[in-house]
Amino acid sequence: SAADLGTLETMAADLAREAGRLIVDERPSGLGVAATKSSRTDVVTVMDTRSEDLLRERIAARRPDDGILGEEGDSIEGSSGITWVLDPIDGTVNYLYDIPQYAVSVAACVGDTSTPGAWRPIAGAVYHPVLGEMFHARAGSGAFLRAPSGVHALAVSNVTDLDDALLGTGFGYDADKRGRQGELVARVLPRVRDIRRAGSAALDLCAVAAGRLDVYYESGLNPWDLAAGRLVVEEAGGVVVGPGGAAPTDVLVVAGPTALVTRVQQLIE
Numbered sequence: 067s068a069a070d071l072g073t074l075e076t077m078a079a080d081l082a083r084e085a086g087r088l089i090v091d092e093r094p095s096g097l098g099v100a101a102t103k104s105s106r107t108d109v110v111t112v113m114d115t116r117s118e119d120l121l122r123e124r125i126a127a128r129r130p131d132d133g134i135l136g137e138e139g140d141s142i143e144g145s146s147g148i149t150w151v152l153d154p155i156d157g158t159v160n161y162l163y164d165i166p167q168y169a170v171s172v173a174a175c176v177g178d179t180s181t182p183g184a185w186r187p188i189a190g191a192v193y194h195p196v197l198g199e200m201f202h203a204r205a206g207s208g209a210f211l212r213a214p215s216g217v218h219a220l221a222v223s224n225v226t227d228l229d230d231a232l233l234g235t236g237f238g239y240d241a242d243k244r245g246r247q248g249e250l251v252a253r254v255l256p257r258v259r260d261i262r263r264a265g266s267a268a269l270d271l272c273a274v275a276a277g278r279l280d281v282y283y284e285s286g287l288n289p290w291d292l293a294a295g296r297l298v299v300e301e302a303g304g305v306v307v308g309p310g311g312a313a314p315t316d317v318l319v320v321a322g323p324t325a326l327v328t329r330v331q332q333l334i335e
């Protein structure tokens with residue numbers, strides 16, 4: 067129900083804010099790489115783990131029947147029909163280098179989160195702790211940015227021509243796929259106003275929702291990079307699609323106003 071969605075949205079924002087403060091306030095000065103995962107680029111710091119542990123504790127205490135899918139821990143299958151999809155630090159490489167462009171992403175989702183394209187977010191929040199920017203949305207109610215300057219309703223850009231489009235993208239960590247990602251960028255770069263690779267997919271999606279980027283695409287995204295930001299874009303009047311215009315998956319995510327999304331798809335698919 068609408069009331070439940072509001073509760074989930076508030077909870078997502080509360081969790082993202084608490085974890086966001088943790089990662090800023092307790093960032094060790096000599097922060098190093100605690101472990102690498104799929105490749106040497108795919109790093110995890112102690113703070114990724116601490117942030118996710120905090121999020122998991124809060125969810126277990128407040129909604130013990132929900133499932134959890136997080137970047138750093140084992141999946142928990144719930145019984146309520148809701149799964150929390152968590153990115154404890156999106157933009158981990160920025161965080162490692164102390165580049166202030168990273169976020170905590172928290173989304174309540176329905177469907178089968180273990181199958182690409184078979185789930186969707188119904189409430190979520192992305193918190194940029196350094197700027198104090200909270201992007202949040204719930205299904206059917208619009209997307210909002212709560213910032214030190216006030217509360218702003220979000221709307222995607224009205225640019226329709228690729229020539230006029232500032233395009234965001236990112237690169238997955240899988241070393242084998244990076245050559246192909248480079249080829250795609252080479253095809254796109256001469257066709258757009260310019261490209262940004264800011265280093266946090268969740269914030270890239272929120273930037274699209276806020277009109278700070280006109281369009282965004284990436285191949286190789288994980289569910290936790292996508293979940294909350296996807297809803298923020300959709301509720302800001304944009305579309306988020308995957309291969310062939312179907313649901314977004316790890317294979318492809320394109321987000322923005324409909325006209326631009328179609329043009330980017332034509333270019334890269």
Ligand code: IPD
Pocket residue numbers: 137153155156157158159235236237238239264265266267268284286287288291
């Ligand atoms: C990464 C960032 C990056 C994107 C990668 C993601 P992480 O997430 O969102 O911008 O290009 O595909 O994996 O590892 O920092 O949570």
